[in-house]
Amino acid sequence: MGSSPHQVSDVMTRAVVAVGRKALFKDIVERMAEWKVGALPVLEGDGRVIGVVSEADLLPKEEFRDSDPDRFTQLRRLSDLAKAGAVSAEELMSAPAVTVHGDATLAEAARIMALRQVKRLPVVNSEGVLEGVVSRGDLLKVFLRPDNDLADEIRRDVVDVLFPAPVEPVHVIVSDGVVTLTGRVGDASGIELAARLARGVEGVVGVDCRLTAADSHAG
Template identity: 60%
Template sequence: MTGTPHVVNDVMTHTVLALRRGAPFKDVVKAMQRWQVSAAPVLDDDGRVVGVVSEADLLRKEQARADDPGPRPGSEGTKTTAVTAGELMTVPAVTVHPEAPLPEAARTMARHGVKRLPVVDADGLLRGVVSRADLLKVFLRDDEDIAEEIRHDIVPHLFPDSAEPVRVRVRDGVVTLSGRVPDTALVPVAVGWVRGVDGVVAVDCALAGPPRRPDLDPDLPDTEHARPA
């Protein structure tokens, strides 16, 4: 995928556990344990995501045993009496589209405090699930693959007229840029672009401008045009 930023579809899990509204409480628990997941989307009859059941939703029933045994109707406590996925689920479901960039998915997770997101298409149909662990897969990208993308897609565009080639080295995701470039004003731009490449952990920039010519004394003759006495 050189030159193309990763999107959710590249890292998400395509085969996932999904629940129907009428799934009984115990079946939900058994299914989540069998699939080893902490949450699962709930679908309507057309396959659209209408909510999510998480371990937190399931644990409310256990917590209620030590709390007030008679939750008021209409309160959050009514979930403690839920017996189906439709009654347990949290709505509306927080979702993401397959074409969403990975940073967008990460921000959505952080903003809503969730560990995984159902992935839905434009019609709201379930296409997969993306988790925090999935988002971290990008950092498993091969160092040489990262280096080739930088050499091919960034360096020629920013520094096409460099007197010497810009050297790119990547080790454990840390990129080192070195060499001389004609315009140092573009160095911060280069660092920003490189930092945005999938799999880059950090950027160590050692780019410098062209070597300075020594200032000549204006009273001395130009040696190229000076004539011998």
């Protein structure tokens, strides 16, 4: 019904660079530099995502290049020390990969990124085959929606549905993503819902709800 891009598939990048499990360290670095990305999905032959190799996985090689870590560091940084000696994607990658499905909401993707502390997520189908990549920047694309588009959607999907016959016209003004709702409606019970639904429209930064109800002036 709405035109908001509610799903990951609406904002993800479909042209994705990836590597196979046998890709060598230098090839991985070169691809990251060429495509200006900080992580690459690692694929099996059928395109199934089996891991992700990131800049964080590559840095231990430089960190421990000339060092002779003590016993405590060896125990505490065992995984990083192993990656310092790694030469291929399958040795370097973090597995299993943290992924997301294309039909996930943007909020779900943002929550996964925050909880797992990653900046990009491979987008996979039900078989785990790569379909794209979604980044933090992709999730923020919704805030580039024009104010007029936001206002049109809120009028159509919120105001016209909740208040088909307002006491006074309900005005929707959007400026820099901030929505202002003004007017008088017949029933106060819809006001809080209108504010919540407007806030849920993708690209809305904030809502200033100034709606009043006719019954609030009765008596």
